[in-house]
Amino acid sequence: MNKTQRPIYLDHSATTPVDPRVVQAMAPYWSDAFGNASSTHTWGEDAATALERARQTAADVLGCRPTELSFTGSGTEADNLALRGAAWAARQTGRGNHLITTPVEHHAVGHTVEQLHDLFGFEVTLVPVDQYGQVDPDDVRRAIRPDTLLVSVMMANNEVGTVQPLVKIGRICQEHGVLFHTDAIQAAGRLPLELDDLHVDLTALSAHKFYGPKGVGLLYVRRNTPFVPAITGGGHERGRRPGTVNVAGAVGLATALRLAEEERVDAGHRLRALRDRLIAGVLDAVPETQLTGHPRQRLCHHASFAFRNVEGTSLVIALNLEGIAASSGAACSEGEAEPSFVLQAMGFTPDWGIGALRFSLGRSNTEADVDAVIEALPPIVERLRGED
């Protein structure tokens, strides 16, 4: 066990515990106000009222209109609906066949673009990223063609925490009349998301990344954006995401989003200090180590590293034995023994790329947790390097 003698969870980018206030907010909607929000009787109306209140709460936080928001079954689903919805709409009207994205997107975007290419014949340009994982907006500008229908660049990277120059990219997209999608799943609750001010047309959030429940996402589609639903059924959520709406989940997402926004600035200061202490401590204590991602333009809670000649997956296992939860890259890609595709795109050679380790801080973490990691990590790295 680590020196705090209690488990230390440092994987808040993978998922967060549901805030007890969120659990409480959801509680009435299981067995009491259980109606189907599409039903036209009192039970249904009560559910619809709760649902629309949740939508308004989310819209207030996000600076958009409630009619631009649809609740989904996950963040991945929201990203899929956004990309597929824009792609099908463009195909239907012959308005373009070309997508631009980056090599460091989460699989929810990357694999979706890949399928749109492989199976459906859309053309794709990947704009490069620099050694920090950042896109140059001018590269986006240069990649835009007359048949470009959409640019997708994530707001902040899940593996290395880098924040993208979103405002500039959005402005370029707007100038060229190209839709702009951003995967905001890692950013939500950590960065300000004033959607109406950003030139974003489509975005996706996931409740469980900001102390809400798993199984609920949010899709933003700016008014007047051409959209064909990639999931079809009843007319729920303005036809954008059919399926009986998870009212408890929607209330949970909205409550969690509001709480995260209320606490965002204060939490950001606290987490940033812990993050910087962790980064400095690890870089100081472990030889042949690099910070991955941008040194300043990075998520406030996010400390990621590459350790030369040691496998990130082995580090995660060894840290877990000390009661410390970390991640090698993204939870969604775990089990893959190859070098992180994100680090590869950033130019890391395989001897570095296999050694990705991510710590993501959250509400429960303290300075003692950070110090415990700084103490526990060096002997682990040394031992694992010695085993090779």
Next chain:
Amino acid sequence: MNKTQRPIYLDHSATTPVDPRVVQAMAPYWSDAFGNASSTHTWGEDAATALERARQTAADVLGCRPTELSFTGSGTEADNLALRGAAWAARQTGRGNHLITTPVEHHAVGHTVEQLHDLFGFEVTLVPVDQYGQVDPDDVRRAIRPDTLLVSVMMANNEVGTVQPLVKIGRICQEHGVLFHTDAIQAAGRLPLELDDLHVDLTALSAHKFYGPKGVGLLYVRRNTPFVPAITGGGHERGRRPGTVNVAGAVGLATALRLAEEERVDAGHRLRALRDRLIAGVLDAVPETQLTGHPRQRLCHHASFAFRNVEGTSLVIALNLEGIAASSGAACSEGEAEPSFVLQAMGFTPDWGIGALRFSLGRSNTEADVDAVIEALPPIVERLRGED
């Protein structure tokens, strides 16, 4: 208020309250065992253990292998993944371009098939239904062509409760080497679902129809069924439904499914008696009324009617004022003022087709509830007919 002087919920086909035992089973997974089931540390492993236990529970009830089941964000999503997954797989390998379905499917199937036709060029044959909404298996046989890739026939209809001759249709599909999908969303918890015995290749369930939470569905894909995921991302759920799994929801679905199965036979007897009392009472008390759907081969909890020259939506509103929750057709289609498309397909003329009313019984209902409906309904129908 109706004569019971308490609200009477008779819309269990739209949704059900979550069983308190299910709420309790989900509770640990919000804030305590909150890990991401894809993470490789203790938090993740605990979540994965709970998830796989839930999957095994569901597999035991459904008579299939756990590896054939994927948790989804809704029943609609599961139907979409099934149909799109089979269609894309067939297209990829050139194994067929033709789908067979019925005109009485839920929109989750009907609109998906429609989009596969309109947007993606799949050919579709609709086999007719008789006056009870039932498909003739020989019609399915005759509709099968060399390029048929899939037949989709729902297990039981949501609007009229009719149970389809699934075993026969499945056998025909098997003989012809055609995939068979059935939407089991209304049937689950009410009919036995021994998937390995039925010749079903793909099916969809939704937890909130059997006293589980909203926002969780289940997709069954028989082993060795060609499948291309219509939602792409991380490799969750064997790649069939990417997105961080809703562990609490999965536990909720599995618990609800197990409880529903344990109580299915006894509940069926009780509900069938209430249903028959309701059907006889309504037909006796209201002139120009027909039972819709099959008189015997229907869901145990389901009583649906057509009232001539009165709008079902008006009946729902008037009943609601008496504290009685019913539905005109499907919740997912409510707000549509047109005659029910299901009744139209069954040959009902518009003067009957507009007057669809569905009562769906559940655990909370008693004989007193049924008698209250039988008393409340006739004067409502008489008044509304007089207003025209």
